[in-house]
Amino acid sequence: MSIVLVGLNHKTAPVAVRERLAFTDEACAEGLRALVDGEIVNEGLIVSTCNRVEVLAATNQRLLEGKERIEEFLSRSRCLPQEDFSSHLYSHTDDAAVRHVFRVAASLDSMVIGEPQVLGQVRRAYSLAVEAGTAGRVLNRLVHQAFHVAKRVRRETGIAASAVSISYTAVELGRKVFGDLKDRTVLVIGAGEMAELSVKHLVNAGVSRVLVTNRTESTAQQLASQFGGQAVDFARLSSFLAEADIVICSTGANEYLITPAIAREALEMRRNRPAFFIDISVPRNIDPEVGRIPNLFIFDIDDLESVIASNIREREREAERAELIIESEVMQFQQSLRTLDIGPTLGALRGKLQEIARSEMSRQRQRLGALTPEQERAIEALLLATVNKISHPIIYRLKSSYDAGDSEDAQAWRDIFGLEEEGD
Amino acid sequence: MKPLLLTVLAAYVVAAIHSILAFANKRRTLERITLGSLAFGFVLHTVSLVTDWTQEGRYPLFGLRETLSFLAWTLVATYGLVIYRYRTQALGSFTLPLVAILTFIASVTRDASTAATRSVTDVNAAWLFPVHTTLLIFAYAAFFVVFISSIMYLLQERELKLKTFSAIFHRLPSLTTINNIATTAVGAGWTLLTLGILTGMIWSQARDNRLWHNDPKEIFAALTWLLYLLLVLYRASAGWRGRRAAWMGVAGFALVLCTFFGARLLGGYHVFG
Numbered sequence: 167m168s169i170v171l172v173g174l175n176h177k178t179a180p181v182a183v184r185e186r187l188a189f190t191d192e193a194c195a196e197g198l199r200a201l202v203d204g205e206i207v208n209e210g211l212i213v214s215t216c217n218r219v220e221v222l223a224a225t226n227q228r229l230l231e232g233k234e235r236i237e238e239f240l241s242r243s244r245c246l247p248q249e250d251f252s253s254h255l256y257s258h259t260d261d262a263a264v265r266h267v268f269r270v271a272a273s274l275d276s277m278v279i280g281e282p283q284v285l286g287q288v289r290r291a292y293s294l295a296v297e298a299g300t301a302g303r304v305l306n307r308l309v310h311q312a313f314h315v316a317k318r319v320r321r322e323t324g325i326a327a328s329a330v331s332i333s334y335t336a337v338e339l340g341r342k343v344f345g346d347l348k349d350r351t352v353l354v355i356g357a358g359e360m361a362e363l364s365v366k367h368l369v370n371a372g373v374s375r376v377l378v379t380n381r382t383e384s385t386a387q388q389l390a391s392q393f394g395g396q397a398v399d400f401a402r403l404s405s406f407l408a409e410a411d412i413v414i415c416s417t418g419a420n421e422y423l424i425t426p427a428i429a430r431e432a433l434e435m436r437r438n439r440p441a442f443f444i445d446i447s448v449p450r451n452i453d454p455e456v457g458r459i460p461n462l463f464i465f466d467i468d469d470l471e472s473v474i475a476s477n478i479r480e481r482e483r484e485a486e487r488a489e490l491i492i493e494s495e496v497m498q499f500q501q502s503l504r505t506l507d508i509g510p511t512l513g514a515l516r517g518k519l520q521e522i523a524r525s526e527m528s529r530q531r532q533r534l535g536a537l538t539p540e541q542e543r544a545i546e547a548l549l550l551a552t553v554n555k556i557s558h559p560i561i562y563r564l565k566s567s568y569d570a571g572d573s574e575d576a577q578a579w580r581d582i583f584g585l586e587e588e589g590d
Numbered sequence: 591m592k593p594l595l596l597t598v599l600a601a602y603v604v605a606a607i608h609s610i611l612a613f614a615n616k617r618r619t620l621e622r623i624t625l626g627s628l629a630f631g632f633v634l635h636t637v638s639l640v641t642d643w644t645q646e647g648r649y650p651l652f653g654l655r656e657t658l659s660f661l662a663w664t665l666v667a668t669y670g671l672v673i674y675r676y677r678t679q680a681l682g683s684f685t686l687p688l689v690a691i692l693t694f695i696a697s698v699t700r701d702a703s704t705a706a707t708r709s710v711t712d713v714n715a716a717w718l719f720p721v722h723t724t725l726l727i728f729a730y731a732a733f734f735v736v737f738i739s740s741i742m743y744l745l746q747e748r749e750l751k752l753k754t755f756s757a758i759f760h761r762l763p764s765l766t767t768i769n770n771i772a773t774t775a776v777g778a779g780w781t782l783l784t785l786g787i788l789t790g791m792i793w794s795q796a797r798d799n800r801l802w803h804n805d806p807k808e809i810f811a812a813l814t815w816l817l818y819l820l821l822v823l824y825r826a827s828a829g830w831r832g833r834r835a836a837w838m839g840v841a842g843f844a845l846v847l848c849t850f851f852g853a854r855l856l857g858g859y860h861v862f863g
Contacts, residue, residue, distance in 0.1 A: 328760065342750065345764035438831065440765060461832045469753045476755060
């Protein structure tokens with residue numbers, strides 16, 4: 167049993183190619199049934215997102231044929247000549263395929279390292295395969311292990327720890343100042359899209375009170391109603407400033423709306439409690455001199471960008487640690503896959519021997535005459551124990567040769583006893 | 591007793607190392623190991639102190655060895671309270687190495703004669719003496735927490751102002767949390783210090799009919815008391831005080847160190863560390 171993965175992603179293919187290969191859920195279910203023929207491809211799964219289209223398959227040892235088969239399948243089911251996309255494809259087999267699946271699930275192969283959506287997308291792909299009946303022993307185990315690896319990477323490294331978007335960075339910095347954002351008040355000046363997104367994240371993070379102000383009152387009201395907030399008078403900006411723990415400024419104004427004098431006054435009214443100002447407007451609306459006031463923290467758009475850049479570097483550092491985890495998991499998986507494969511043979515061998523014992527017993531039963539139930543059970547136990555004792559060294563030998571990478575031994579024993587593996 | 595204290599030391603060293611690793615790598619599993627070995631060490635340490643107490647027949651807070659060991663125990667207890675109350679283990683990377691060092695010194699030093707013991711146990715109101723010392727040791731531990739959280743505050747505040755974040759930034763709790771820890775600890779520390787000084791005075795009155803001996807330790811203690819009183823008032827006066835209060839928390843601890851060690855070098859009425 168081998169694992170083959172063929173696909174393309176945002177690194178190898180432009181969107182013009184990706185969009186033509188992408189599968190909808192329905193196309194995916196249909197495609198899976200066409201892909202899995204039980205001859206070369208035994209199991210299949212299709213991951214199709216905006217950044218990648220990948221076909222994962224379990225095949226019968228014949229890797230090259232499996233790979234060709236998948237390429238053909240992609241071309242046929244997407245009605246696209248192979249030469250249009252084959253130069254963008256990558257293919258991995260066995261260890262490399264397992265590693266790739268783990269890396270994708272753990273979000274190491276994503277455009278933004280550590281983004282959480284991809285795991286959900288893999289989960290969706292898997293449930294489609296389960297529904298289509300194309301996820302079997304190997305893929306079941308592989309995908310579940312991939313979920314486990316993704317969780318482990320998330321838990322043990324910081325690849326998803328720091329924010330990489332303006333709005334999340336605002337939330338994260340707010341947390342750095344205030345800790346829990348519950349019972350905090352945010353004041354939004356202006357109504358830009360970025361401001362809206364930041365407020366949304368802040369509200370999700372627990373901010374309880376949202377004040378919105380804008381030169382045009384109706385715009386302020388609109389945004390405020392979106393978050394159950396309150397639109398306040400733009401002319402009285404400075405008095406509301408004192409109430410706000412977090413201020414998000416994003417207007418088209420050409421002058422400083424918040425000067426050091428205004429800020430100082432607001433801070434005094436706050437009894438020096440810290441305040442956190444975010445200025446995402448260009449040109450800036452908060453005088454940078456405001457940053458000199460103690461207990462007041464101000465970040466403009468460049469500051470946020472540089473925080474993001476350093477967070478991305480941090481994620482990349484953490485990704486290196488994640489790769490080590492993946493390596494060890496790949497090794498463990500390969501090991502478990504081998505016993506997965508030998509398992510049925512061992513079971514069949516044991517079953518066959520026990521069956522022989524039972525049939526001999528039933529043949530000779532009459533000669534033994536009347537027996538109590540206890541005696542009958544004892545004889546059966548005796549027979550099974552004898553059979554198990556005899557088969558034990560064989561099974562032991564089979565396992566160890568299998569672990570050493572030799573599967574011929576297993577085949578030999580299958581031949582000797584005429585065993586048929588279930589599912590083969 | 592020695593093997594017991596050595597086991598305690600081993601547990602604290604494990605806790606300290608894992609706490610630093612957890613701080614550097616931000617790993618939850620390491621934090622669990624830290625907490626586990628710390629709890630283990632603390633229980634054994636408590637047993638060790640109690641056996642000391644019952645076997646020696648006196649409160650285990652007299653000689654240098656005992657004092658250091660007791661101080662380490664107090665720091666762990668205080669740190670436990672901080673974890674319980676504020677759910678942050680960031681203080682550990684600063685506290686636990688000190689705890690390990692104190693325990694190490696305690697396990698290699700030997701207290702000189704116990705002759706001096708009698709001078710405090712064979713007098714009126716002898717029971718007050720351990721109360722006096724215990725209160726003060728806990729006050730020192732609280733001031734240590736103030737010191738550590740003040741330093742953390744200054745580091746964090748500086749990075750937020752400069753907007754350049756080092757690796758340490760992501761590991762520190764929020765400014766508000768650190769500030770709350772410091773404010774609570776200052777209040778608790780100052781109260782303990784006041785009670786500790788008062789019990790000392792009452793005890794001294796009962797023994798020598800003197801409230802005040804004017805020895806260096808007492809003078810330093812009085813200065814410390816004044817400074818922390820200022821800090822308590824300053825923090826309480828106009829809400830948030832941030833940076834300046836943090837600097838005072840650092841400076842105050844220098845004075846605490848003078849009281850604890852400096853006065854010992856200068857000699858005087860107070861015999862122990």
